[in-house]
Amino acid sequence: MITIEHLTRRYGSQLAVSDVSFSCPPGTVTGFLGPNGAGKSTTMRVLCGLAEPTSGTATIAGRRYRDLPNAGRHVGVLLDAGAQHAGRTGRETLALAAMVLGVPRKRVDDVLEQVGLAGPAAGKRVGNYSLGMRQRLGIAAALLGDPQVLVLDEPANGLDPDGIRWMRGLLSGFADRGGTVLLSSHLLHEVEAVADRLVVIAAGRVVAAAGKDELLAGTGTVVRARDGAALGRALVAAGIAAEPADDGALLAGTDAEAVGLAAARAGVPLLELRAASGAGLEELFRTLTQGGDPAVPHLQEARA
Numbered sequence: 001m002i003t004i005e006h007l008t009r010r011y012g013s014q015l016a017v018s019d020v021s022f023s024c025p026p027g028t029v030t031g032f033l034g035p036n037g038a039g040k041s042t043t044m045r046v047l048c049g050l051a052e053p054t055s056g057t058a059t060i061a062g063r064r065y066r067d068l069p070n071a072g073r074h075v076g077v078l079l080d081a082g083a084q085h086a087g088r089t090g091r092e093t094l095a096l097a098a099m100v101l102g103v104p105r106k107r108v109d110d111v112l113e114q115v116g117l118a119g120p121a122a123g124k125r126v127g128n129y130s131l132g133m134r135q136r137l138g139i140a141a142a143l144l145g146d147p148q149v150l151v152l153d154e155p156a157n158g159l160d161p162d163g164i165r166w167m168r169g170l171l172s173g174f175a176d177r178g179g180t181v182l183l184s185s186h187l188l189h190e191v192e193a194v195a196d197r198l199v200v201i202a203a204g205r206v207v208a209a210a211g212k213d214e215l216l217a218g219t220g221t222v223v224r225a226r227d228g229a230a231l232g233r234a235l236v237a238a239g240i241a242a243e244p245a246d247d248g249a250l251l252a253g254t255d256a257e258a259v260g261l262a263a264a265r266a267g268v269p270l271l272e273l274r275a276a277s278g279a280g281l282e283e284l285f286r287t288l289t290q291g292g293d294p295a296v297p298h299l300q301e302a303r304a
């Protein structure tokens, strides 16, 4: 469990993070979203003991990172994949880390295999690694101590499409085995594909924190009928606001059940009925982080 409570961090007069509170329960992947400079890295750095909070707390399993005995056995951290020593090979980098953590040497080969760097890649100097390879090595280092918690800042950065799919499977599997994942990313579709929960931060403040489905349900429902006009009348009759979407569909401002019932009551057969995800997360992100009028006002209170 990761718990952030009333966390504030200033850099001089710059307020990087302001009264941030959220938690990440075991068995879930939490996507941490926000525009550049929103405060994601600062929050993660404080959580991992790399920066001091000005006030508030950030704990893992109830303890500050620095108070965890052999922290790497509890928390795998990837904050800056470029931080590895360029002159060492991937295998040497992990072997050193394994010594520090006190994990068996065999574990190095296991994680190299797991991240797709086994074979010749493991013997290359990190300075000659591509960005995606450095990222994989950083993930291997995070996994080395077999932790229950992962804190990953932009782990998909530089990964190719296969790598991104691999990462998705890795994180889902980790959470399915009861692990806790906090993951920041600018790749909204990727986050949407893998996260169970979302925390959105803007200008240092949490603007939404809730289950992904709950958040996206607030972005409405895409509904389409052969007879669009009849569908429009059915929604109006049910008091459901709607606006035109792509391909003659309508975007209705409520959940799929209410829309489906309204159409059924009016005897309008539907061709499509689904939560407005995909563009939904982008729209939600834009609304929440640009200070617009949120389409999902109740989410402001839905803090976890």
Ligand SMILES: Nc1ncnc2c1ncn2[C@@H]1O[C@H](COP(=O)(O)OP(=O)(O)OP(=O)(O)O)[C@@H](O)[C@H]1O
Pocket: 011, 014, 015, 016, 017, 034, 035, 036, 037, 038, 039, 040, 041, 042, 043
């Ligand atoms: N060491 C520092 N000294 C001064 N200001 C800092 C420092 N680190 C971060 N900041 C400031 O704190 C704010 C939050 O930065 P942070 O890196 O946490 O944002 P972020 O959400 O991770 O952004 P990005 O998506 O661009 O990585 C920014 O205004 C940034 O300039």
